[in-house]
Amino acid sequence: MESKKEIKQPLLEISNLFASTENLTILKGVNIKINSGEIHAIMGRNGCGKSTLSKIIAGHPSYEITNGKIELCGTDIEPLEPEERAQSGIFLGFQYPIEIPGVSNLEFLRVATNARRKFLKKSELDTFEFEDLVKEKLDIVKMDSAFLSRSINQGFSGGEKKRNEILQMALLEPKIAILDETDSGLDIDALRIVASGIKKIANENSGIILITHYQRLLDEIKPDFVHVMADGKIIKTGDNTLALELEKNGYDWTDEFINKN
Amino acid sequence: MNIIERITKSDKNYSNTTSNLQKISLDKLRTNPIPSSKNEIWKQTNKSKFSRFLNFKFSNDFYYPHIPGHYQINNICRIIIGENKRIKIKQKNWEIKELEEKEILNFLKQKIIQSDTTQNWSNLLNHFLTDRKNILGLNITGKEIPYLEIICNSVNDFFSSKTLIINIEEGTSVGISQINIGDKNSALSISSYLNIGEDSVVNHGIISFGKNKSHIINSLNVSQYKNSEYNLGSLQFEYDFGRLEININQVEGNAKTNIKGMQITNNNEQISTYANIEFNGPNGFLDQLNKSLANDKSHSVFEGLIIVPQIAQKTDASQLSRNLLLSNYAKIDTKPQLEIVADDVRCMHGATISQLNEDEVFYMRSRGLTLEEASKLQLRSYYQEVISFLPISKERWDLLTLLLKNK
Numbered sequence: 183m184e185s186k187k188e189i190k191q192p193l194l195e196i197s198n199l200f201a202s203t204e205n206l207t208i209l210k211g212v213n214i215k216i217n218s219g220e221i222h223a224i225m226g227r228n229g230c231g232k233s234t235l236s237k238i239i240a241g242h243p244s245y246e247i248t249n250g251k252i253e254l255c256g257t258d259i260e261p262l263e264p265e266e267r268a269q270s271g272i273f274l275g276f277q278y279p280i281e282i283p284g285v286s287n288l289e290f291l292r293v294a295t296n297a298r299r300k301f302l303k304k305s306e307l308d309t310f311e312f313e314d315l316v317k318e319k320l321d322i323v324k325m326d327s328a329f330l331s332r333s334i335n336q337g338f339s340g341g342e343k344k345r346n347e348i349l350q351m352a353l354l355e356p357k358i359a360i361l362d363e364t365d366s367g368l369d370i371d372a373l374r375i376v377a378s379g380i381k382k383i384a385n386e387n388s389g390i391i392l393i394t395h396y397q398r399l400l401d402e403i404k405p406d407f408v409h410v411m412a413d414g415k416i417i418k419t420g421d422n423t424l425a426l427e428l429e430k431n432g433y434d435w436t437d438e439f440i441n442k443n
Numbered sequence: 444m445n446i447i448e449r450i451t452k453s454d455k456n457y458s459n460t461t462s463n464l465q466k467i468s469l470d471k472l473r474t475n476p477i478p479s480s481k482n483e484i485w486k487q488t489n490k491s492k493f494s495r496f497l498n499f500k501f502s503n504d505f506y507y508p509h510i511p512g513h514y515q516i517n518n519i520c521r522i523i524i525g526e527n528k529r530i531k532i533k534q535k536n537w538e539i540k541e542l543e544e545k546e547i548l549n550f551l552k553q554k555i556i557q558s559d560t561t562q563n564w565s566n567l568l569n570h571f572l573t574d575r576k577n578i579l580g581l582n583i584t585g586k587e588i589p590y591l592e593i594i595c596n597s598v599n600d601f602f603s604s605k606t607l608i609i610n611i612e613e614g615t616s617v618g619i620s621q622i623n624i625g626d627k628n629s630a631l632s633i634s635s636y637l638n639i640g641e642d643s644v645v646n647h648g649i650i651s652f653g654k655n656k657s658h659i660i661n662s663l664n665v666s667q668y669k670n671s672e673y674n675l676g677s678l679q680f681e682y683d684f685g686r687l688e689i690n691i692n693q694v695e696g697n698a699k700t701n702i703k704g705m706q707i708t709n710n711n712e713q714i715s716t717y718a719n720i721e722f723n724g725p726n727g728f729l730d731q732l733n734k735s736l737a738n739d740k741s742h743s744v745f746e747g748l749i750i751v752p753q754i755a756q757k758t759d760a761s762q763l764s765r766n767l768l769l770s771n772y773a774k775i776d777t778k779p780q781l782e783i784v785a786d787d788v789r790c791m792h793g794a795t796i797s798q799l800n801e802d803e804v805f806y807m808r809s810r811g812l813t814l815e816e817a818s819k820l821q822l823r824s825y826y827q828e829v830i831s832f833l834p835i836s837k838e839r840w841d842l843l844t845l846l847l848k849n850k
Contacts, residue, residue, distance in 0.1 A: 264808040264809050273809075280802050284823070289820075293812055297813075350810060
């Protein structure tokens with residue numbers, strides 16, 4: 183992340199985003215802009231809309247955008263299917279990675295990597311080429327190659343699931359990675375491995391959104407911007423010191439802010 | 444003359460060519476020409492499809508089937524029922540030979556006499572229709588036996604009927620693939636009998652695949668003796684009307700049975716599996732899993748019954764039915780049942796019906812897999828458990844790859 187002084191390119195721009203599910207409005211005018219090389223943190227209470235925002239960016243079919251737009255490198259992504267968004271460079275690291283019994287992790291990773299490579303007009307990797315690539319990436323998250331032969335996330339511990347998410351991020355090389363509570367359920371050692379992995383993957387051409395409740399992830403990865411979300415919108419933006427302030431004072435002030443406004 | 448006319452109308456010419464076995468079967472069938480829809484094991488049967496099954500003209504003629512995958516393969520002994528080849532292969536450690544004429548006749552006669560006109564209707568129909576050249580009787584003994592591939596096929600526009608009897612001698616270990624090939628617009632009746640001797644291990648696969656408007660009823664009848672192990676993997680698909688009847692009798696208990704079955708239905712097909720497992724001695728073991736995938740407007744049926752009489756103490760039996768509905772218009776009926784008299788047993792049964800897991804699909808799509816790729820991977824994982832259980836030699840994996848390519 184040393185070349186931040188170079189000209190930053192807008193990667194993800196969310197303007198006045200309203201979204202709902204089952205007639206319930208959850209996002210009520212979110213605005214956020216992420217440039218290349220930037221790391222943003224979104225913090226807030228449970229139920230404030232953080233995870234919903236991440237799912238809407240990734241194209242979850244249960245949510246509907248009722249107003250506003252999301253642009254990736256200047257292109258409106260609303261018409262895109264979830265897989266088209268992923269292929270275009272959006273990556274969502276799940277808070278609760280899904281277990282899929284019977285589907286080999288290795289095969290899944292290879293199909294996913296090739297889908298992204300196809301979009302990038304790179305040659306698709308055969309099984310042997312992919313194994314070389316994935317072994318190299320396994321080092322980033324200190325995972326054993328035995329994980330590859332297992333079913334996706336099946337029988338993985340909480341920490342292993344999160345490391346598997348970061349492994350996927352490393353393979354897919356996204357433009358924008360949204361990591362939804364990647365720190366939840368991790369012990370301190372696992373947190374350090376995951377944080378170190380994220381830092382190794384981060385580069386000047388991509389952006390990262392960290393969704394978290396706690397300061398501890400942000401001790402490991404220093405964000406350029408911290409946003410506080412409440413009642414479906416971003417109510418305050420600041421630098422890393424804002425996260426420290428939240429750690430100290432909690433979120434009660436956000437209720438007062440919402441009531442006042 | 445269609446099948447019902449053959450059963451109900453007397454025909455002198457026909458009677459002249461009928462064997463004794465066929466006559467006894469016909470006499471029994473005439474008391475109950477068509478199974479009653481009130482009977483539990485026929486209740487779910489689609490009447491119009493069953494009528495079509497019985498409406499084909501019968502033919503004994505042999506037509507060489509198109510066998511998918513590699514044609515010539517080493518280490519596989521392939522037999523096509525009706526081809527009428529003499530079979531006697533003897534090697535150092537094993538032997539496969541045809542049963543004597545008398546053995547076949549006595550065995551079938553006894554089975555016909557014992558048959559109930561409702562519970563064993565399919566076998567009675569089969570024995571009434573099958574002529575001698577479409578009955579294959581084998582005796583197998585030994586170990587390190589090459590895979591046995593037995594083909595049963597139907598013929599376009601006709602009803603065909605085949606009977607298979609395999610006697611597996613004590614201490615034998617063998618893998619048998621029974622491949623049922625349904626030609627387009629055809630019907631096939633198969634009755635298979637396996638007598639598994641003491642201390643034997645049999646890995647049996649039944650792969651039934653049809654074409655446009657194929658119909659099949661396959662009745663499988665297995666008798667297991669002490670310390671034997673019977674592993675059955677079955678796969679049924681692309682039949683407009685398909686019915687697999689599994690009757691397993693652990694004659695003396697103390698035997699092990701593992702079954703994994705799968706049926707895939709599309710369009711408005713109906714495929715059913717009826718399993719009847721009976722323990723007639725102590726310490727019997729059963730692990731059965733039946734899976735179905737129902738798409739479009741199709742109908743999938745599973746009915747299972749585990750019978751544990753007083754003598755069958757210490758039985759350990761499990762029967763599970765797992766079903767996946769792929770369309771809002773498809774229908775699945777499943778009913779695993781227990782009938783337990785013995786008091787010291789461990790028996791469980793259960794059934795689930797679900798749809799493709801949306802969270803799993805979204806997870807895969809969020810990694811760039813299309814909906815189709817995600818669904819395929821998910822479905823593959825669903826049936827992998829059954830497919831990997833099919834006892835098929837590695838040289839014949841091409842067959843399954845071909846068959847499941849578009850599933």
